[in-house]
Amino acid sequence: MTRYTSATDADLEAMLGAIGVGAVDDLFAEIPADLRLGRALDLPAGLSETECFDHLASLAERNADADAELCFLGAGIYDHYVPAIVDAITQRSEFLTPYTPYQPEVSQGGLQVMFEFQTAISELTALPVSNASLYEGPSSVASAAYLAIGATGRTRLVVSRGLHPHSRETLRTYARGFSAEVVEVGLEGGLTDVAELRDALDSEAAAVFVENPNFLGAVEDLRALASAATEAGALTVASVDPLTLGVLRPPGDCGVEIAVGEGQQLGGRLDFGGPSFGFFCATENHLRRMPGRIAGETVDLDGRRGFVLALQTREQHIRRERATHNICTSQALNALGGIVYLAWLGKRGIVELGELLARRMAYARQRLAEIDGVELLHEAPAVREFAVRLDAPVPAVLDRVAEEGIAAGYWLGREYPEYDDGLLIALTERRSKADIDRLADALARAIAETAAVDGLLPDSGKKPSMAGEVGA
Amino acid sequence: MKPSVPLTPPTNAETPTPQQRERATTIFERSVAGRRAGTLPPLDVPERPLDELIPRELLRDRQPELPEVSEPEIVRHYNRLSRRNFDLDTGPYPLGSCTMKHNPRLNERVAALPGHARLHPAQDPRRAQGALELMWRLERALAEICGLEHVSLQPSAGSHGELAGLLLTRAYHEDQGERRTRVLTPDTAHGTNPASVTMAGYEVVKVATDERGGVDLEDLRAKLDERVACLMLTNPNTLGVFDERIAEITQLVRDAGGTLYYDGANLNAIMGHTRPGDMGFDIVHVNLHKSFSQPHGGGGPGAGPIAVSDRIEPFLPVPRLVRSEDADGAAPRFDFDHERPKSIGRLRGFAGNFGVFVRSYAYIRSLGGDGLAEASETAVLNANYLLARMKQGSAGRFLPVAFDRLCMHEFVLSGAPARRELGVKTLDVAKRLLDFGFHPPTIYFPLLVDEALMVEPTETETKEGLDALADAFEQILAEAERDSEIARSAPYTTPVRRLDEAKASRRPVVRQPL
Ligand SMILES: Cc1ncc(COP(=O)(O)O)c(C=O)c1O
Numbered sequence: 001m002t003r004y005t006s007a008t009d010a011d012l013e014a015m016l017g018a019i020g021v022g023a024v025d026d027l028f029a030e031i032p033a034d035l036r037l038g039r040a041l042d043l044p045a046g047l048s049e050t051e052c053f054d055h056l057a058s059l060a061e062r063n064a065d066a067d068a069e070l071c072f073l074g075a076g077i078y079d080h081y082v083p084a085i086v087d088a089i090t091q092r093s094e095f096l097t098p099y100t101p102y103q104p105e106v107s108q109g110g111l112q113v114m115f116e117f118q119t120a121i122s123e124l125t126a127l128p129v130s131n132a133s134l135y136e137g138p139s140s141v142a143s144a145a146y147l148a149i150g151a152t153g154r155t156r157l158v159v160s161r162g163l164h165p166h167s168r169e170t171l172r173t174y175a176r177g178f179s180a181e182v183v184e185v186g187l188e189g190g191l192t193d194v195a196e197l198r199d200a201l202d203s204e205a206a207a208v209f210v211e212n213p214n215f216l217g218a219v220e221d222l223r224a225l226a227s228a229a230t231e232a233g234a235l236t237v238a239s240v241d242p243l244t245l246g247v248l249r250p251p252g253d254c255g256v257e258i259a260v261g262e263g264q265q266l267g268g269r270l271d272f273g274g275p276s277f278g279f280f281c282a283t284e285n286h287l288r289r290m291p292g293r294i295a296g297e298t299v300d301l302d303g304r305r306g307f308v309l310a311l312q313t314r315e316q317h318i319r320r321e322r323a324t325h326n327i328c329t330s331q332a333l334n335a336l337g338g339i340v341y342l343a344w345l346g347k348r349g350i351v352e353l354g355e356l357l358a359r360r361m362a363y364a365r366q367r368l369a370e371i372d373g374v375e376l377l378h379e380a381p382a383v384r385e386f387a388v389r390l391d392a393p394v395p396a397v398l399d400r401v402a403e404e405g406i407a408a409g410y411w412l413g414r415e416y417p418e419y420d421d422g423l424l425i426a427l428t429e430r431r432s433k434a435d436i437d438r439l440a441d442a443l444a445r446a447i448a449e450t451a452a453v454d455g456l457l458p459d460s461g462k463k464p465s466m467a468g469e470v471g472a
Numbered sequence: 473m474k475p476s477v478p479l480t481p482p483t484n485a486e487t488p489t490p491q492q493r494e495r496a497t498t499i500f501e502r503s504v505a506g507r508r509a510g511t512l513p514p515l516d517v518p519e520r521p522l523d524e525l526i527p528r529e530l531l532r533d534r535q536p537e538l539p540e541v542s543e544p545e546i547v548r549h550y551n552r553l554s555r556r557n558f559d560l561d562t563g564p565y566p567l568g569s570c571t572m573k574h575n576p577r578l579n580e581r582v583a584a585l586p587g588h589a590r591l592h593p594a595q596d597p598r599r600a601q602g603a604l605e606l607m608w609r610l611e612r613a614l615a616e617i618c619g620l621e622h623v624s625l626q627p628s629a630g631s632h633g634e635l636a637g638l639l640l641t642r643a644y645h646e647d648q649g650e651r652r653t654r655v656l657t658p659d660t661a662h663g664t665n666p667a668s669v670t671m672a673g674y675e676v677v678k679v680a681t682d683e684r685g686g687v688d689l690e691d692l693r694a695k696l697d698e699r700v701a702c703l704m705l706t707n708p709n710t711l712g713v714f715d716e717r718i719a720e721i722t723q724l725v726r727d728a729g730g731t732l733y734y735d736g737a738n739l740n741a742i743m744g745h746t747r748p749g750d751m752g753f754d755i756v757h758v759n760l761h762k763s764f765s766q767p768h769g770g771g772g773p774g775a776g777p778i779a780v781s782d783r784i785e786p787f788l789p790v791p792r793l794v795r796s797e798d799a800d801g802a803a804p805r806f807d808f809d810h811e812r813p814k815s816i817g818r819l820r821g822f823a824g825n826f827g828v829f830v831r832s833y834a835y836i837r838s839l840g841g842d843g844l845a846e847a848s849e850t851a852v853l854n855a856n857y858l859l860a861r862m863k864q865g866s867a868g869r870f871l872p873v874a875f876d877r878l879c880m881h882e883f884v885l886s887g888a889p890a891r892r893e894l895g896v897k898t899l900d901v902a903k904r905l906l907d908f909g910f911h912p913p914t915i916y917f918p919l920l921v922d923e924a925l926m927v928e929p930t931e932t933e934t935k936e937g938l939d940a941l942a943d944a945f946e947q948i949l950a951e952a953e954r955d956s957e958i959a960r961s962a963p964y965t966t967p968v969r970r971l972d973e974a975k976a977s978r979r980p981v982v983r984q985p986l
Pocket residue numbers: 327328329569570629630631632662664665706710735737738759774776
């Protein structure tokens with residue numbers, strides 16, 4: 001017996017008797033002998049609970065986590081504070097252990113959570129319809145392409161280079177299945193080049209994909225981008241950071257038809273990148289093409305208010321090969337964390353947080369720009385993340401500051417060869433002025449030392465391979 | 473509408489339970505202007521006007537209407553909501569195809585360790601060696617369990633793994649200079665299979681099921697040609713039966729130049745007993761949220777790692793996890809490799825649902841190889857025992873098994889006789905089970921079986937639990953023989969009664985007007 005099963009010898013005998021076989025092995029009789037494994041799996045023997053805990057703890061200790069370091073890493077996943085009530089609520093058995101709510105009468109809790117989540121996300125993005133979650137950010141962007149192709153009958157996807165590199169790569173992966181072409185539009189001064197965008201748009205363009213703030217932290221003029229798309233008859237898909245929507249003009253007020261994004265910022269752990277959730281909102285006319293679960297309000301036999309999975313005829317279990325998407329298991333528990341977080345932050349908190357980030361951002365940009373060997377990569381407005389150029393090899397500088405217990409940011413060189421000297425620095429409410437000062441001092445020292453050691457500047461050695469793909 | 477005999481548990485539509493009397497109230501309706509829960513650290517930098525930092529035209533005019541609720545009221549709200557859910561920690565949940573096995577709390581604890589939960593995905597791999605080693609060990613374990621050497625943990629769930637597998641197939645054929653257009657799936661396939669086929673740009677071609685519940689070989693042969701890119705299959709299939717001719721099936725497809733995709737949703741039946749790789753499959757997805765104990769969370773998160781054969785390996789998603797060993801015998805080092813020219817590319821951000829990997833790895837280490845094999849044995853034992861009980865009495869008469877042979881970890885009953893003879897549909901039986909404190913089996917799937925009920929007890933259910941479930945079915949059918957209206961109007965004791973689903977789709981209200 002394992003510790004998660006409970007068949008005693010007496011149970012076993014009774015059960016085999018009822019089935020009418022002599023041994024458990026007889027139940028596997030339909031597996032042909034030559035396909036039977038015929039040996040034990042070559043895996044370590046089982047561990048007691050304490051041994052297993054110790055083993056996992058010893059692996060965990062070998063990671064420099066955001067408690068062990070001062071973390072300025074972002075690039076889509078941010079070290080915001082996770083309120084205690086998020087953990088307490090998401091760890092409740094009643095939310096943790098049920099399946100997708102296929103039996104609504106006993107799933108009103110989960111369904112209402114979805115409905116509340118949809119309301120909050122719709123409110124943030126100012127788009128009328130939201131689904132109940134997708135996997136995470138980049139695959140949600142690719143899912144928007146599937147909708148756009150279906151809705152427009154066109155197959156060209158026009159992508160800003162300011163869109164997260166993971167989203168662009170994911171979009172390219174999915175695009176092969178859609179037989180779609182991906183065209184990239186460059187950046188100018190940190191922002192999507194609107195003139196280049198207009199040139200790239202033609203009658204084959206299904207959608208324009210932008211991010212706000214974009215990967216370099218710059219706040220785009222979504223209205224200008226969306227209007228260029230609209231003129232060409234293409235949809236606009238904006239990947240947005242939900243935590244900036246307390247201050248930034250929401251996609252729905254900018255002529256954007258589809259807003260998607262990563263939801264980790266909303267009460268999610270860092271978790272080395274997952275699980276988190278993706279969200280997907282759209283204008284009303286796309287409701288019946290939306291991917292994923294959607295909860296809807298209805299009434300029961302006695303007229304009581306209740307919630308169900310709405311519009312299931314879009315989904316794979318009903319529509320099969322004609323479904324609007326293949327998604328089944330999604331990220332419901334993370335989305336629950338998201339709505340609890342948004343309730344915790346509240347109407348005032350979402351604005352205050354955006355303001356706090358923007359002000360600290362202004363301070364940090366100024367403070368860093370004063371350092372010898374640091375300049376701003378762009379001057380565009382920013383809220384929570386910004387890019388600088390270093391006058392020293394970025395990987396070497398990052399190594400030096402890491403010795404002081406600081407994860408200074410994300411090196412842009414791998415994904416943006418043109419910004420091989422670029423560093424992306426993220427702020428959250430957990431990074432105080434004192435932390436920013438500490439980062440600035442450490443960077444100043446590291447740049448000076450690295451430059452001194454290397455003699456002349458900057459050549460980081462490791463050239464990225466993505467260069468060939470740019471604009472392809 | 474009023475039932476004519478006393479119900480067990482006794483209740484009645486005219487005397488609502490306390491929970492039923494409570495009107496559903498959303499967090500937005502609990503909002504009172506001026507209240508709040510979270511507070512932020514004070515401003516420690518100059519308070520500059522926002523429109524000095526960001527041009528006014530890029531700023532929001534109207535604040536989003538998020539709730540204004542105090543912390544105690546938020547906690548109460550979601551605690552109350554939680555009581556309107558049925559969950560696996562409360563009672564049996566024999567939902568077929570979903571593998572509702574116990575979710576060990578140890579796994580939650582280790583996933584929450586700061587070294588895991590607080591690790592940023594962009595951390596330098598040199599300072600995340602514990603995480604990479606965990607992923608590598610999980611990859612190795614899944615490779616051994618599946619009998620396929622190369623693993624990518626990246627896909628976020630089963631259907632994401634399916635899409636990955638089909639894009640891998642496309643890349644594989646293109647690399648051979650071939651362009652194939654069709655994918656075969658049996659008519660018993662899960663809905664995600666055909667949906668994934670379409671998303672990957674292929675046409676679905678259905679293969680029939682024979683009288684024993686396996687693939688109809690004649691139909692398969694007839695449909696195999698140079699247009700076929702892939703056959704997607706699960707074995708045991710969604711009828712819960714093992715296709716003994718699987719080696720012949722995979723050989724036929726291989727000979728025709730197709731790849732073989734194994735939907736691993738049913739892996740819980742066979743761990744340590746037989747392996748998809750040994751059956752001849754090229755690509756397998758594993759639902760870590762089924763066989764490997766990740767909690768379902770009310771609809772995710774999960775993870776859908778894929779294991780593949782040598783011929784598919786060059787195309788696996790990037791980044792790949794790699795392990796290197798220095799000659800001097802130092803500890804092995806782990807890294808991400810982004811330079812794979814033939815790769816299909818990324819399927820998502822960063823490296824996958826790591827928190828899920830931690831839980832499933834803890835599960836695999838807790839059980840060990842023998843424990844996993846035993847888990848599958850007990851899952852199959854429990855299913856066969858429950859099936860034996862369901863073949864007796866009224867259940868045997870009104871809900872006969874669809875394919876009468878040994879089952880694996882699940883089985884499918886047909887409610888056609890119950891509908892015909894009692895006027896009680898599978899839906900009614902399922903709804904009535906709710907009053908007995910059980911989550912019903914999966915219903916109306918697979919599509920092949922009329923009025924299907926798909927039952928998967930899993931290995932973590934006790935014999936007493938199985939007996940109680942069989943007894944409940946018996947009682948429901950006995951009741952229906954006396955008065956079918958009882959089941960037809962069920963449930964009675966749940967927070968709400970049957971809901972008008974058609975209304976929710978005809979005039980969808982998918983957010984609250986504020
Ligand atoms: C047989 C089968 N295949 C595929 C899937 C899809 O898996 P997921 O929900 O993880 O996407 C499921 C899950 O419901 C399933 O039961």
